[in-house]
Structure formats: C-alpha cells, structure tokens
Amino acid sequence: METETKKEDMAEKIMQGFRLAHKRLIEKAKREDDSLVIERDGKPIRVKARDL
Numbered sequence: 001m002e003t004e005t006k007k008e009d010m011a012e013k014i015m016q017g018f019r020l021a022h023k024r025l026i027e028k029a030k031r032e033d034d035s036l037v038i039e040r041d042g043k044p045i046r047v048k049a050r051d052l
Contacts, residue, residue, distance in 0.1 A: 026052055
C-alpha cells in the first residue's frame with residue numbers, strides 16, 4: 001500500500017512539473033511573440049502563442 005502511495009505522489013509531482021514547464025513555455029513564447037507547434041486532429045500545426 002505504501003509503495004502505491006509513493007508512486008502516486010511521484011506521478012503527481014511529475015505532472016505538476018510538466019504543467020508548470022508548459023505554462024512557462026507558453027508565457028515565454030507570448031513575450032517573444034513567437035509561434036508554437038501543437039497537434040490538432042492528429043496533425044502538427046504552427047500557431048502564434050498569443051492565440052493560445
């Protein structure tokens with residue numbers, strides 16, 4: 001049981017780190033008026049960060 005809890009805690013910390021990195025990436029791209037590549041309908045497309 002304790003091992004499962006530790007795994008869940010670690011997974012949540014990793015996801016929190018991913019969300020923070022994602023947020024910072026978008027904020028930086030907006031400041032620099034840059035574009036990002038995202039996946040839409042299974043295809044990569046380039047969008048301006050200010051449109052996100």
